[in-house]
Amino acid sequence: MNKVQISHKYFKTAVAITLTVVLVGCSTSPPQNTSDICEIFRENRSWYKAAAAASDKWGMPIALPMSIMYQESSFKHNARPPMRWFLGFIPYGRASSAYGYSQAKTVTWDEYVKEADRFWASRNDFADAIDFMGWYIDKTHRLNKVSKWDGYNQYLNYHEGWGGYRRGSYKNKAWLLTVARRVDDRAKIYSAQLKQCEQELQRGWLWRLFFG
Known part of the structure; x- marks a missing residue:
């Protein structure tokens, strides 16, 4: 094997390793x-940054969409309703088109994408999903006059539609x-917890590097 072949072999190996690292990351x-x-x-430090940005944008407490997301997907990026089966072994589709962190249905997601001008958004991206939830909570407040701090009625809107x-x-x-x-209770617990650590979460990586 000559030097060119060896170099080519190592190059392909390096590319394969790099792609693996990127996909895992x-x-x-x-x-x-x-x-x-x-x-x-x-x-997931980037999640706090995204949640805080959505909170500032839509005027909602961070704890509420996080509690709804826990209920809807357990924070799984590719969550979807279970498959339905005919006669116990023939699949015939899922109960709805809900997908991703927020379990947004396709029609509602498309409405969000258009109204919020976020044509690049993806339902399996945390930042996009929590921004969608902020949009939904804000629209619930505008359409049905439900407080953005009322987890109980906000969730009923989220589940049943406006x-x-x-x-x-x-x-x-x-x-x-x-x-x-349960969603409302969890939102209150999350809110109390966040008060104890939000100042820490707001610090940048440089602060954490030197001060822990």
């Missing part, structure tokens, strides 16, 4: 401790009311 696993928002953001909420489609769904209460 781009995939974000769900946080290890989803019960503590401080630990979630410590594990029209469904106005029609009271949730009233006979005891299970959904229980879930909405």
Whole structure:
């Protein structure tokens, strides 16, 4: 094997290793401790930055969309409804087009993309997903006059849609009311936790490098 062949071999190996590192780096696993928002953001510092930006943009508390996201996808970037089966073994599609961190349905996502002018946005990107949720929470406030701090009714809007909420489609769904209460309770817990660590999260990498 001559020097050119050896160099070519090492070049291909280097490219393969680089691509592997890039692909692994781009995939974000769900946080290890989803019960503590401080630990979630410590594990994924870029998530805090994206959540804070969405909070500033849409005027909502960070804890609310994070609690909804926990409920909807458990922070899985490619979450989707389970497949439905005919006769127990023939797949015939999923219950809805919901997908990604926010479990946004295709029609609602397309509405967001158009209204928010975010044509590059992706449902499996955390920053885009939480911006979508901020848009939804803000629109719920404008259309149905629900406070952006009211996790209970915000979640009912999120699950049933704005029209469904106005029609009271949730009233006979005891299970959904229980879930909405759980989302609200978790948002309050997340909010209290965030007060204890937000100052730390706002510090840049240089501060952390020298002061821990």
